Amino acid sequence: MSVVVCLKWASVPGEPHDERFSGMSAADESALEFALRHAAILGVGVTAITVGPDGADRVLRDALACGATRAIRIDAPTTAAGTDVATAIADHILDAQWVWCGDYSLDRGAGSVPAFIAAHLGAEQALGVIAIELHEGTVRATRRLDGGRRELLDVHAPAVVSVEGATARLRRAGLRAVRDAATTPIEVVPATTPIHRAEFMVRAYRPRARQLAAPQGEQALDRVRVLTDATVTSAARGETVHLEPADAAVRIMRALREWGYLEVE
Amino acid sequence: MSTPDVDVIVVGAGPAGACAAIVAARAGLDVVLLERGPFAGSKNMYGGVVYPRILDGLIPNWWEEAPIQRWVTRRSTMLLTDTQALTVDFRSGAWGEPPYNGATAFRPDWDHWLASHAEAAGAHLLTDTTVIGLIRDIDGTVVGVRTDRPDGDLRARIVIACDGVNSFLAKEAGLYEHTDARHYTLGVKETLALPKDVIDERFAVRDRHGVDIEIVGCTGKVNGGGFLYTGLDTLAVGVVLKLPKLAAQQQRPEAIIAGLKRHPAIAPLVQGAELKEYSAHLIPEAGLTMMPKMTMPGMLVAGDAAALCLAAGIWLEGVNFAMASGMYAGETAVEAIRAGDTGATGLAGYQRRLSDTFVLKDHRKLRKAPELVLSDRVQHLYPGMVANVVERMFRVDNPEPKPGLRRILNQERKRAGVRRRDLVRDAWTGFRSFG
Amino acid sequence: MIAVVVVRGGELPSGGDEAIAECGGRAVLVGSGTAVAARSLTGIATELTTVELEHFRPAGWAAALSALLADEPAVVLPGSPDGRDLAPRIAALLHRPLYAGAMSITPQRVELARKGGTEIHQTHPGPEFVATLQPGVRGVAVDGALAPPTVSDATPTLLPRHEYRDPTVVAVLPPDPATIDLAEAPRIIAGGAGLDREARMQQLEGIGLLLGASMGATRVVTDRGWVPHQRQIGTTGVVVDPDLYVAFGVSGAVQHTSGLGAPDHIISVNTDAHCPMMQLADLAIVADANETLDHLEALLRDEHAAPRSAPR
Numbered sequence A: 001m002s003v004v005v006c007l008k009w010a011s012v013p014g015e016p017h018d019e020r021f022s023g024m025s026a027a028d029e030s031a032l033e034f035a036l037r038h039a040a041i042l043g044v045g046v047t048a049i050t051v052g053p054d055g056a057d058r059v060l061r062d063a064l065a066c067g068a069t070r071a072i073r074i075d076a077p078t079t080a081a082g083t084d085v086a087t088a089i090a091d092h093i094l095d096a097q098w099v100w101c102g103d104y105s106l107d108r109g110a111g112s113v114p115a116f117i118a119a120h121l122g123a124e125q126a127l128g129v130i131a132i133e134l135h136e137g138t139v140r141a142t143r144r145l146d147g148g149r150r151e152l153l154d155v156h157a158p159a160v161v162s163v164e165g166a167t168a169r170l171r172r173a174g175l176r177a178v179r180d181a182a183t184t185p186i187e188v189v190p191a192t193t194p195i196h197r198a199e200f201m202v203r204a205y206r207p208r209a210r211q212l213a214a215p216q217g218e219q220a221l222d223r224v225r226v227l228t229d230a231t232v233t234s235a236a237r238g239e240t241v242h243l244e245p246a247d248a249a250v251r252i253m254r255a256l257r258e259w260g261y262l263e264v265e
Numbered sequence B: 001m002s003t004p005d006v007d008v009i010v011v012g013a014g015p016a017g018a019c020a021a022i023v024a025a026r027a028g029l030d031v032v033l034l035e036r037g038p039f040a041g042s043k044n045m046y047g048g049v050v051y052p053r054i055l056d057g058l059i060p061n062w063w064e065e066a067p068i069q070r071w072v073t074r075r076s077t078m079l080l081t082d083t084q085a086l087t088v089d090f091r092s093g094a095w096g097e098p099p100y101n102g103a104t105a106f107r108p109d110w111d112h113w114l115a116s117h118a119e120a121a122g123a124h125l126l127t128d129t130t131v132i133g134l135i136r137d138i139d140g141t142v143v144g145v146r147t148d149r150p151d152g153d154l155r156a157r158i159v160i161a162c163d164g165v166n167s168f169l170a171k172e173a174g175l176y177e178h179t180d181a182r183h184y185t186l187g188v189k190e191t192l193a194l195p196k197d198v199i200d201e202r203f204a205v206r207d208r209h210g211v212d213i214e215i216v217g218c219t220g221k222v223n224g225g226g227f228l229y230t231g232l233d234t235l236a237v238g239v240v241l242k243l244p245k246l247a248a249q250q251q252r253p254e255a256i257i258a259g260l261k262r263h264p265a266i267a268p269l270v271q272g273a274e275l276k277e278y279s280a281h282l283i284p285e286a287g288l289t290m291m292p293k294m295t296m297p298g299m300l301v302a303g304d305a306a307a308l309c310l311a312a313g314i315w316l317e318g319v320n321f322a323m324a325s326g327m328y329a330g331e332t333a334v335e336a337i338r339a340g341d342t343g344a345t346g347l348a349g350y351q352r353r354l355s356d357t358f359v360l361k362d363h364r365k366l367r368k369a370p371e372l373v374l375s376d377r378v379q380h381l382y383p384g385m386v387a388n389v390v391e392r393m394f395r396v397d398n399p400e401p402k403p404g405l406r407r408i409l410n411q412e413r414k415r416a417g418v419r420r421r422d423l424v425r426d427a428w429t430g431f432r433s434f435g
Numbered sequence C: 001m002i003a004v005v006v007v008r009g010g011e012l013p014s015g016g017d018e019a020i021a022e023c024g025g026r027a028v029l030v031g032s033g034t035a036v037a038a039r040s041l042t043g044i045a046t047e048l049t050t051v052e053l054e055h056f057r058p059a060g061w062a063a064a065l066s067a068l069l070a071d072e073p074a075v076v077l078p079g080s081p082d083g084r085d086l087a088p089r090i091a092a093l094l095h096r097p098l099y100a101g102a103m104s105i106t107p108q109r110v111e112l113a114r115k116g117g118t119e120i121h122q123t124h125p126g127p128e129f130v131a132t133l134q135p136g137v138r139g140v141a142v143d144g145a146l147a148p149p150t151v152s153d154a155t156p157t158l159l160p161r162h163e164y165r166d167p168t169v170v171a172v173l174p175p176d177p178a179t180i181d182l183a184e185a186p187r188i189i190a191g192g193a194g195l196d197r198e199a200r201m202q203q204l205e206g207i208g209l210l211l212g213a214s215m216g217a218t219r220v221v222t223d224r225g226w227v228p229h230q231r232q233i234g235t236t237g238v239v240v241d242p243d244l245y246v247a248f249g250v251s252g253a254v255q256h257t258s259g260l261g262a263p264d265h266i267i268s269v270n271t272d273a274h275c276p277m278m279q280l281a282d283l284a285i286v287a288d289a290n291e292t293l294d295h296l297e298a299l300l301r302d303e304h305a306a307p308r309s310a311p312r
């Protein structure tokens, strides 16, 4: 088992948790695509692995349809804590050379599971990668840094690489492959270590009241305050209007004119 | 002939396709159900009311599991003029208990539920897969379909086309002689959010009980009709519009819905509701006039794909016709494959099944209804005329004595510019259709 | 609580000052030019430990720092690229839970932005934990009266442990030219998941030309492959600071808005009157973004045609 891809089955933010609206993140799709390309270069198969309930078989079947050769589901609730997920995965892929992950899962989206897997495997890590070059022995990865700068890395096996969603388009599965994938057996295994539920109190998002970065010009201050302080309602920051599209466009033009963005330079 | 991969390919996991797949799979056939959307029903829309009686045989006690919004216990038909509204309102307690009559339901729920029964029966549902062509052998017999996936050809003994209105498959197979814009209406609909208790109060219903309102005279110069249905905590408001008129009038459907929502009789019902979704879809309106050949060697056509939607003007029933025709197509496929004859004679049973049941009986009975209900007189003259008649009946003009109905009728008919001959003919057609 | 901030060439990462402020001024600065960085923190930091190391190495540095951090119950890193890389490795070595992408952190309570920034998950952490703070959500009040921080250097005792495997750094590249126009744009017109098809992004770009604005997008849009990732605005994308920001179908998730700077004017067109982006807007229009775009494009074209078109 030398090329592994980790896929998380989760529901799309904003949708109810319902298998109809559940799947893998765009980042996971990129990861799967790279895993398949990489395996092709290395002349090996791809093992797709997920930690989740029965429903999670869906992402494994998608992976099989696209060309993964083996599918493992570690049986656990979707609420499993990230560290436990990583441990569970790592324990099943100790001999993995290349582990491909997405940069974020649809729901948790913390991007930390890949690093934990790397820690467990004592492997190299390249996270949040935005560009990949696949070579025989190494993978050249481009990582984002602050201020738009980027870092070029040479990654060597064993390694965990997590890629962003836009880095690759997942190939389209062939019809026959999709049909076969439906009947390919999936290895369902229990977690080796106890899985804890991540316990949280959930509430709707509300920006945090910001401390103000002085020294800055008065308006700047106000701007920052209004921009980020939730206690300032939309009314205070500006106005909310319900309009038909045509009128909406006219209203935008008016605002742009008032604010001086339409003056011809 | 090339060896088939499966027994039956059903194209389209709408109500027709799901039911066809259920029947064929339960008979032990190897069935593949192809759907272009990410899940069954994902992209499908309609007004909002299903009449599932036909499922009694297929899914006993379906009402205990079906994903419905509300049971329709109240049906109203409204005649609107700019300022007037005449409503015929009917309530039935019986419709609120098993075995029930009609229900409001969301298609993504309903179709998904039906398709899951097909899967439970052993049919293989392939989503995100669009059929882009028919595979036929030299003598034209349909032997499979081509999909948009890599190595996407799939062969079968029988293909059942349930791909909905404007069926690409039926057309490619040449089953439609001619298609004519006049045979279609455009249905547009807004889904509005409103708290359940507010809906219960405004529509005077309780629990899971709901309302189904059809409306004539609310579409301005464009011939058509309107509808207003109650979901659990949503309302469906929409209009069905004649295409040529719509084009001629250069009216935007949204504007017509907006007008309907502003009408004094409707505004209080939808006031304060938040727009959740806007959708539009074609409806095969002309029934028998437009129906294609339903069978050809190797292929059956069901549901909207066969124009089996019953659009008696504004009374829209399509899902039940789709489910029924889907079932009959499934039965026919089983019969034909068992008999080893999937040619014209082997599939003859389908036409027979349709003719002997409500599917074509209703269409025959209501043959003239769409034309009548969408005629200029019914659309633009009668609502005003009738409303005026009733207004004068109820108006108290003391010291004037009450006028007789016949006199009022005559005066209003003349005022509306309706010829007696036409009125009598329309009345007779209406009586023959709906009576 | 103590902050761990990766310094590159004396520069603090995005959210570095916020992480330090969240920890009441205590921090470990690790990387290159830590002394320089330390000096820039007067008014924010109180007690700093510097660890001077070349070449960022998440595994090696985590190992190097673990001894120093072992007795610190709560360790906070900024959710900057380096922070997100280093935090889980520290957590793993110290056998602690990690709370990633937090909105606020105290020893008793951690708030995390989840589900694409639409929800906040609140939790009471155990006695020991590691967390990353979402850059840009906290802000920092510089206290002029505050004395310069005490700085102690721990470098000699803390060399990276080479048995830990890390990738080799080939090069650090300057900002991608393709992002510069966006990063420095005074006017930005951005599209989100509310747009109905890929062509909308070209339309946005066209409208941008007419308006002298650069086109940006949310991650949902770049994930769809509608525009290259260089167009992604936000903490894991391009950080911008325009005067004018016009958003079409953008919900305003924290990871997006915290990369937005402080525009003078924000216009948001969205069907949901209550989403964060609408809250931030000077002009919040509840309408279909797609159709609005069609009309706006027409109006702007007329606007441009007007002066030139000579009457026949």
Ligand SMILES: Cc1cc2nc3c(=O)[nH]c(=O)nc-3n(C[C@H](O)[C@H](O)[C@H](O)COP(=O)(O)OP(=O)(O)OC[C@H]3O[C@@H](n4cnc5c(N)ncnc54)[C@H](O)[C@@H]3O)c2cc1C
Pocket (backbone or CB within 6 Å): B011, B012, B013, B014, B015, B016, B017, B034, B035, B036, B037, B040, B041, B043, B044, B045, B046, B047, B048, B049, B050, B051, B129, B130, B131, B132, B162, B163, B164, B165, B168, B186, B187, B188, B189, B238, B280, B281, B282, B283, B302, B303, B304, B305, B309, B316, B317, B318, B319, B320, B322
């Ligand atoms: C505005 C409006 C209101 C209506 N109101 C009502 C009502 O209140 N009650 C009622 O009973 N009926 C109503 N109808 C009619 C009803 O919606 C249809 O008659 C019914 O949906 C027909 O079902 P069907 O399965 O034949 O087709 P559809 O429901 O259209 O299903 C076709 C399926 O095939 C799939 N498909 C299409 N082409 C392909 C392809 N090439 N490859 C793969 N898959 C494909 C589609 O994605 C879809 O899932 C209404 C219709 C409209 C437009």
Ligand SMILES: Cc1cc2nc3c(=O)[nH]c(=O)nc-3n(C[C@H](O)[C@H](O)[C@H](O)COP(=O)(O)OP(=O)(O)OC[C@H]3O[C@@H](n4cnc5c(N)ncnc54)[C@H](O)[C@@H]3O)c2cc1C
Pocket (backbone or CB within 6 Å): A014, A104, A108, A109, A110, A111, C101, C115, C116, C117, C191, C192, C193, C194, C195, C217, C218, C219, C220, C221, C232, C233, C234, C235, C236, C237, C238, C248, C249, C250, C251, C252, C253, C254, C255, C256, C259, C269, C270, C271, C272, C275, C287, C288, C289, C290
């Ligand atoms: C670690 C991490 C880092 C991230 N980094 C970034 C980043 O750098 N940049 C970034 O952008 N995101 C980032 N994200 C993702 C972020 O959390 C959100 O998921 C994303 O910003 C949402 O983008 P969106 O607003 O386009 O989509 P959504 O949140 O889905 O919002 C779509 C909006 O469109 C509106 N809408 C729908 N239909 C219409 C219509 N017809 N007309 C008008 N409006 C409509 C909806 O009401 C909604 O408000 C990150 C997430 C994580 C976990």
Ligand SMILES: Nc1ncnc2c1ncn2[C@@H]1O[C@H](COP(=O)(O)O)[C@@H](O)[C@H]1O
Pocket (backbone or CB within 6 Å): A006, A007, A008, A009, A025, A027, A028, A031, A049, A050, A051, A052, A082, A085, A100, A101, A102, A103, A104, A105, A108, A109, A110, A111, A112, A113, A114, A162
């Ligand atoms: N339950 C899981 N099963 C398999 N892989 C996962 C799981 N959770 C996270 N991952 C992987 O870790 C990446 C980042 O996830 P997260 O840390 O949850 O944002 C995902 O894109 C997946 O590749």
